Amino acid sequence: MRHWMICSALIACSQVATFAHAEHAYALWGQPRYAADFKHFDYVNPQAPKGGELRMVSNLRYSTFDKYNPFTIKGSPPAYLADMLFETLLAPSLDETATGYGLLAEDVHVPADGMSATFRLRPQARFHNGKPVLAQDVKYSYETLLSKYVSPGYKTLFAEVDSCDVLDDRTVRFRFKKPNRDLPLTVGAVLPVFSRDWGLGSDGKPKPFDQVVVDTPIGSGPYKIGPVKFGRDITYVRDPSYWGADLPVRVGAANFDRVTIKIYKDNTARLEALKAGEFDLMRINSAGDWARRLTGRRFDSGELVKGAFENKLPSGFQSFFLNTRRPQLQDVRVREALGLAYDFEWMSRQMFYGAYQRVHGLFGNTACETHGSPTEAELALLKPFEASLPPGTLGPIGQPPRTDVGDGLRGNLRRAQQLLAEAGWTLKDGALRNAAGEPMVIEYLDSGDSARLISAWSRNLEKLGITLKLRNVDYALYQQRMDKYDFDIVTLNVPGTHNPGQEYAELFGSAAADQEGGSNYVGLKSRAVDSIIAQMAAAKSEQQMLPACHALERIIVQGHYLIPQYYSGTHRMVYDAWRLALPGQIPAYSPGELWAVYTWWAK
Structure with missing residues (x-):
C-alpha cells in the first residue's frame, strides 16, 4: 500500500534498514486522495472535544459473550472488541475505496515487481502495556493468525503471502508468492497486530492460542477494556496515553471517554x-x-x-445459502426452483414498507456488478471450463425472478414444477418425492427470529410439495453446526467490496470447501471458480480485475448457489x-x- 525503494543492500538484522521513495499511503488503483502532508480526514471534526460516554446496544446475532479473544474459532467475543483494541499497519479512509494510510506503519514500499510490501513502524507506536510495537510483534500476529486455533479464513486471506520477515526492530517485509496488487492492502489494513505478551502463561511462555480466552488483550488501539459484566455488558475506555492521538488518521477520532455496549436478549427488549x-x-x-x-x-x-x-457502500449479498453437500440440493434445477418460490415483491409490499431493494448477485453497487452478455475478456476466462459451467453461464446473466410482472408467482411456480420434474422429483401423496420415494424436506437453520421472514416462502414451497422446516437453535449450537457445514439452508449477510480478491477463495474456493470452520458454506468445488478468483486477486489493474469479477458473478448466479434477498442503501x-x-x-x-x-x- 505504500511505495518504498529498498536500498541495494539490507544490512544485518541488528542494523536499521533504509529505504528511498517510501510512501505515506498505498492505493490499489490510482493515487491516494490525501497527500503526504494531510492533517486529518475531511469527514472528521478536528476540534471535536474529548469526553463523555456513548451507550450502544449490540446487534450481533449472539446475545452474550464468553471470551475476549476475537480470533479463535470457539466462543463468542464482545461486540466491536477487535475494532476498538487492535490496530493495523495501515488505516482506511471512509471517503475513498481501496486506500490505506500509515497507522502503525509510518510508510510502506511496494517494489515494481509487486513481489513484496515493506512497512516501517512508527517509533512512538505503543501497546497498552507501554511496550513498543515492533516488527517481531507483527510477525508474531501474522503467524498466530495462521495457526490451527484461528478461523481458517485468515489462511485463505493470506494464502498468497510467502513469508513475513523481520528486517530490523521497526521494519517488516511481507514476501508474496506472486504479484498481487491487493496483498499489500490485505497485510497492511486487514492484519490485526497484537503484543507477543498477550497470553503468556505463569511460566512466561506463550499459551496455545486457543487457551487465550479471557486474558486481557494487549493491543495498541485508542480503547482498552473497562468495566465488564461478563457475558452481558462491556465498556471500552479511552486510553489517555494513547500513542497515536495526533496522527492524521486519528485526529478528530475516538472522542468518547467511554463506549458501553449493552446486551439485550431480543429485539423487543432493545426497542x-x-x-x-x-x-x-x-x-x-x-x-x-x-x-x-x-x-x-x-x-x-x-x-x-x-x-x-x-x-455508497457495495450492496453485499445477503442471501439464502444453499448447502450443495446435501443430496437434495446438488441439482442446479432444484436450487433454481427454490428461488422461483421466493416472492420478494410480496414481502416488500407487506412487510418491508418498500425500504429494501433486491440483491442481484455478488457485486451490486460497484463497478464489478455484471450486466448483459459476457464480453470477449470474460469469455476468455470462462470458455476453457465451458463443459463444467452451470447452464446459461455464457449467455446474458440471470436476474432474480419477479412476481410483479408477467404471470407473477403462479407462473414462477409452474416453472419451478417443470424444473423439479426434470430433476427427477414427482408429486405423490401430497409430497414431492425422488425416485426412491423420499420426500423433499429441507431444514432452515436459524439462531434468531426468521419465522416471519420465511413463512411466505414456506407456504409457496408447500404448493410444490416441499416441506421447509425451521430449526431455531441457540447461537452456540448454530455456530457449531455452521463450522461443520451441518445445515441445508441458512441466511448470511456478506458485506460487499469494490475490490474483490483472495477473500473470495474463502467463500467459494475448492480448498475452503472441506475446511471445518471455514466459510465456503455452499460447498462449491469448481476449477473454473478457483482459476477466476486467482486471476481476480492477481489483477494488476482495474481493467484486468473487472472481467474476472464478472466471470465469477456469472457462475455463482447461474449456478443458483444463493437465493438473493435484499439490502438497504x-x-x-x-x-x-x-x-x-x-x-x-x-x-x-x-x-x-x-x-x-x-x-x-x-x-
Whole structure:
C-alpha cells in the first residue's frame, strides 16, 4: 500500500534498514486522495472535544459473550472488541475505496515487481502495556493468525503471502508468492497486530492460542477494556496515553471517554430500552420497527432522532445459502426452483414498507456488478471450463425472478414444477418425492427470529410439495453446526467490496470447501471458480480485475448457489440528539455504527 525503494543492500538484522521513495499511503488503483502532508480526514471534526460516554446496544446475532479473544474459532467475543483494541499497519479512509494510510506503519514500499510490501513502524507506536510495537510483534500476529486455533479464513486471506520477515526492530517485509496488487492492502489494513505478551502463561511462555480466552488483550488501539459484566455488558475506555492521538488518521477520532455496549436478549427488549433512555445509539435493522415502532415521548420531544444516512457502500449479498453437500440440493434445477418460490415483491409490499431493494448477485453497487452478455475478456476466462459451467453461464446473466410482472408467482411456480420434474422429483401423496420415494424436506437453520421472514416462502414451497422446516437453535449450537457445514439452508449477510480478491477463495474456493470452520458454506468445488478468483486477486489493474469479477458473478448466479434477498442503501440509526453531536460531512463509505463510535462526540 505504500511505495518504498529498498536500498541495494539490507544490512544485518541488528542494523536499521533504509529505504528511498517510501510512501505515506498505498492505493490499489490510482493515487491516494490525501497527500503526504494531510492533517486529518475531511469527514472528521478536528476540534471535536474529548469526553463523555456513548451507550450502544449490540446487534450481533449472539446475545452474550464468553471470551475476549476475537480470533479463535470457539466462543463468542464482545461486540466491536477487535475494532476498538487492535490496530493495523495501515488505516482506511471512509471517503475513498481501496486506500490505506500509515497507522502503525509510518510508510510502506511496494517494489515494481509487486513481489513484496515493506512497512516501517512508527517509533512512538505503543501497546497498552507501554511496550513498543515492533516488527517481531507483527510477525508474531501474522503467524498466530495462521495457526490451527484461528478461523481458517485468515489462511485463505493470506494464502498468497510467502513469508513475513523481520528486517530490523521497526521494519517488516511481507514476501508474496506472486504479484498481487491487493496483498499489500490485505497485510497492511486487514492484519490485526497484537503484543507477543498477550497470553503468556505463569511460566512466561506463550499459551496455545486457543487457551487465550479471557486474558486481557494487549493491543495498541485508542480503547482498552473497562468495566465488564461478563457475558452481558462491556465498556471500552479511552486510553489517555494513547500513542497515536495526533496522527492524521486519528485526529478528530475516538472522542468518547467511554463506549458501553449493552446486551439485550431480543429485539423487543432493545426497542423498549431505547425508548426508556438506556442507551444513546441503535442501528435499526427492521423495516417494521423503522416505519411504525419508533414512537414515544423521547421521539416527540426531539431527544431521539431517526437518521437515515445514505452511503455508497457495495450492496453485499445477503442471501439464502444453499448447502450443495446435501443430496437434495446438488441439482442446479432444484436450487433454481427454490428461488422461483421466493416472492420478494410480496414481502416488500407487506412487510418491508418498500425500504429494501433486491440483491442481484455478488457485486451490486460497484463497478464489478455484471450486466448483459459476457464480453470477449470474460469469455476468455470462462470458455476453457465451458463443459463444467452451470447452464446459461455464457449467455446474458440471470436476474432474480419477479412476481410483479408477467404471470407473477403462479407462473414462477409452474416453472419451478417443470424444473423439479426434470430433476427427477414427482408429486405423490401430497409430497414431492425422488425416485426412491423420499420426500423433499429441507431444514432452515436459524439462531434468531426468521419465522416471519420465511413463512411466505414456506407456504409457496408447500404448493410444490416441499416441506421447509425451521430449526431455531441457540447461537452456540448454530455456530457449531455452521463450522461443520451441518445445515441445508441458512441466511448470511456478506458485506460487499469494490475490490474483490483472495477473500473470495474463502467463500467459494475448492480448498475452503472441506475446511471445518471455514466459510465456503455452499460447498462449491469448481476449477473454473478457483482459476477466476486467482486471476481476480492477481489483477494488476482495474481493467484486468473487472472481467474476472464478472466471470465469477456469472457462475455463482447461474449456478443458483444463493437465493438473493435484499439490502438497504442507508444506515438507519436512532440517536440521542441531546447528548451526541456528529460531523457535518457523512463519508460515502461509512460503516454505520463504527463511524459514530470513531467520529461523533458528546455534547
